Amino acid sequence: MLKKTAIVSLFTIISASYMAQNTKAIPVYLDESKPVEQRIQDALSKMTLEEKIAMLHAQSKFSSPGVPRLGIPEFWTTDGPHGVRSEVKWDEWDQAGWTNDSIIAYPALTALSATWNKNMSWNYGKALGEEARYRKKDILLGPGVNIYRTPLNGRNFEYMGEDPFLTSKMVVPYIKGVQSNGVATSVKHYALNNQEMFRHTSNVIIDDRTLYEIYLPPFKAAVTEGDSWTIMGAYDMYKGQYASQNQYLLNDILKKEWNYKGVVLSDWGAVNNTEQAIHNGLDLEFGSWTNGLSEGHSNAYDSYYLAQPYLKLIKEGKVGTKELDDKVTRLLRLAYKTTMNRNKPFGNIASEEHKAVAKEIGEEGIVLLKNQGNVLPIDINKAKKIAVIGENAIKIMTVGGGSSSLKVKYETLPLDGIKARFGKQADVQYARGYVGDIGGEYNGVKSGQNLKEDRSPEALLNEAVALAKSSDYVIFVGGLNKADFQDSEGNDRKSYGLPYNQDNVISALAKANKNLAVVLVSGNAVAMPWVNEVPTIVQAWYLGSEAGNSLAAVLAGDVNPSGKLPFTFPVKLEDNAAHQLGEYPGNKEELAAGKGKDQKNPINIKYNEGILVGYRWHDTKKIKPLFSFGHGLSYTTFEFGKAKADKKEMSQDDKITFTVTVKNTGKRAGAEVAQLYISDLKSSVQRPTKELKGFEKVFLNPGEEKEVTFTIDKTALSFFDAGKHDWVAEPGDFEALIGNSSDAIKTKVRFTLK
Numbered sequence: 001m002l003k004k005t006a007i008v009s010l011f012t013i014i015s016a017s018y019m020a021q022n023t024k025a026i027p028v029y030l031d032e033s034k035p036v037e038q039r040i041q042d043a044l045s046k047m048t049l050e051e052k053i054a055m056l057h058a059q060s061k062f063s064s065p066g067v068p069r070l071g072i073p074e075f076w077t078t079d080g081p082h083g084v085r086s087e088v089k090w091d092e093w094d095q096a097g098w099t100n101d102s103i104i105a106y107p108a109l110t111a112l113s114a115t116w117n118k119n120m121s122w123n124y125g126k127a128l129g130e131e132a133r134y135r136k137k138d139i140l141l142g143p144g145v146n147i148y149r150t151p152l153n154g155r156n157f158e159y160m161g162e163d164p165f166l167t168s169k170m171v172v173p174y175i176k177g178v179q180s181n182g183v184a185t186s187v188k189h190y191a192l193n194n195q196e197m198f199r200h201t202s203n204v205i206i207d208d209r210t211l212y213e214i215y216l217p218p219f220k221a222a223v224t225e226g227d228s229w230t231i232m233g234a235y236d237m238y239k240g241q242y243a244s245q246n247q248y249l250l251n252d253i254l255k256k257e258w259n260y261k262g263v264v265l266s267d268w269g270a271v272n273n274t275e276q277a278i279h280n281g282l283d284l285e286f287g288s289w290t291n292g293l294s295e296g297h298s299n300a301y302d303s304y305y306l307a308q309p310y311l312k313l314i315k316e317g318k319v320g321t322k323e324l325d326d327k328v329t330r331l332l333r334l335a336y337k338t339t340m341n342r343n344k345p346f347g348n349i350a351s352e353e354h355k356a357v358a359k360e361i362g363e364e365g366i367v368l369l370k371n372q373g374n375v376l377p378i379d380i381n382k383a384k385k386i387a388v389i390g391e392n393a394i395k396i397m398t399v400g401g402g403s404s405s406l407k408v409k410y411e412t413l414p415l416d417g418i419k420a421r422f423g424k425q426a427d428v429q430y431a432r433g434y435v436g437d438i439g440g441e442y443n444g445v446k447s448g449q450n451l452k453e454d455r456s457p458e459a460l461l462n463e464a465v466a467l468a469k470s471s472d473y474v475i476f477v478g479g480l481n482k483a484d485f486q487d488s489e490g491n492d493r494k495s496y497g498l499p500y501n502q503d504n505v506i507s508a509l510a511k512a513n514k515n516l517a518v519v520l521v522s523g524n525a526v527a528m529p530w531v532n533e534v535p536t537i538v539q540a541w542y543l544g545s546e547a548g549n550s551l552a553a554v555l556a557g558d559v560n561p562s563g564k565l566p567f568t569f570p571v572k573l574e575d576n577a578a579h580q581l582g583e584y585p586g587n588k589e590e591l592a593a594g595k596g597k598d599q600k601n602p603i604n605i606k607y608n609e610g611i612l613v614g615y616r617w618h619d620t621k622k623i624k625p626l627f628s629f630g631h632g633l634s635y636t637t638f639e640f641g642k643a644k645a646d647k648k649e650m651s652q653d654d655k656i657t658f659t660v661t662v663k664n665t666g667k668r669a670g671a672e673v674a675q676l677y678i679s680d681l682k683s684s685v686q687r688p689t690k691e692l693k694g695f696e697k698v699f700l701n702p703g704e705e706k707e708v709t710f711t712i713d714k715t716a717l718s719f720f721d722a723g724k725h726d727w728v729a730e731p732g733d734f735e736a737l738i739g740n741s742s743d744a745i746k747t748k749v750r751f752t753l754k
């Protein structure tokens, strides 16, 4: 008989050898106890040349291959910034026709930015990331942070406005929220894609100072503070190279200066040169227009620039494998955070929580531009009959507009939201007033609406005016929409004014009823020739699934508006810097010579206005805007105390703190955004009159007062010195200006930088 100790040691030997075998069975790249960089090197050492090349380019419209032999999964990407796009067919943009891919649409990024509330950004990212995760996506193609340069840019609604500081602060929590789900963001479109017209066929000419001060900061914040795991290169050219294969933007700035370790992916079809794609910092190629794709060739993806052509160059010894290994290393790093991350949550879709997030962001993003005579909030005791007029009260807005188009579980229309909120006490009646766009389909996703209308414009206007006359309140809901040449990808707006004769309709309604609120649904500023004729104007953006409910809550006063404009509304187009000084849509002579029509004849666009973008321009040139950057009213009133600084002088490596009290002096609870602008009083270079360097949203009950604190260091005082290629804070006097809009500074305090 074996002794007990012998049995125990036999067991120990057997289990140890079993474990040894078992540990041997786990290769390092799959061993979660090993450091990621070691796992990456191990995976890399096991991959064949062909497997590495395969990882660098798409295998379908929205996916790229992993390494099946090693159990490394594919990457699945999806648009876009406002919700998870519907499934599309393997090789086509058309929706696949699934019945289980409808999601919640969140407010467009302009609306998010208009909340000036970083918590809203985190909530947005977290909820959207959960939906992306549930839909088994690994990379979300967004957020967009291209700066608002012209109100004609068709894609402004997907971006966060004209200010690099506001955009930078708002984008970081969004990224962190999405990525907390093990889903990567892809901040886009890097860089200088500030208009849609000629986006594939233009070359931007810009000075270094403007590039670093205005157009790069949001991207830098997204990758250095937000740690966005991927970034999307843009379509346009900079220094004569396409942005998605651009030595300066990708290698010199992103990967060297900012030390970026993530993945650069191309915009869809933005690559057109293998050598540049290899050497200039691109890691992953999507959407190339190879002949294979348009001709239905089965090996289309093999013809991508980073596919067979790359392999061939390596095999012929014309390029080495250093760049290849770097690209694959980055992709594997991404895999360990997403596809191979076993600790990520499972996500969920269209939950009650997500609906609440969408509704709240919408409510906080709505901007009350004007409210003479307090037409709003609607007094329910006086509102026996409410007229709702305008096409945008009944038009689905989540379908259309380009790649951010969605297939939603539902979209509450403004008219439905207003009926739901007021319908019990008041008679809510609708008249269209004008006909705009009756389309309602994008890539096979249908809005399901029939907006056809046979009556004449006069008949529609007469009906609207008659209804307005017989009502206690008139809510006009108009603006732009997601049709081509409106707020839409791929082309720009043709003019600054409202389309479809809405100006006349609004003027007629203003004459018919003095209790008129004009609600504009758009992602862009518009001309308002009737601004002095109407008492009340609301900027309501594109608010997604909860649009109608968010709007009704603000109209009723259930929610006190607290949104602030993330970009300037100029009176007329020529008041905008890019249109007055810069080139738009491109150089005039080249335009006349037919440049920009194709990639062989690109057109140059000079950003002559330099750093004077948005309010920087209006302030400095003293051009009064229609509505200024940072503007937004409330149903209550606020008072700012006197700003104080904790010191009079600061040294170069010091910090300085400003405090100010904000008091709610009205009768309703509400929120105010305290905005800190810095003004350099004397400088050796041109500086804008002031620049936003801090903001804080404060919620206050009636009578309540809170102290707001801003701490800055010299980065808030610096300009980019192109000669030195560095930021410089010049000693001298500065002013901290605090207010609730760029044109409403309430208090200021001077200080000196030593």
Ligand code: BGC
Pocket: 079, 080, 141, 188, 267, 268, 403
């Ligand atoms: C757009 C991107 C989008 C991609 C995929 C491109 O045309 O510019 O923003 O993510 O398509 O749909």
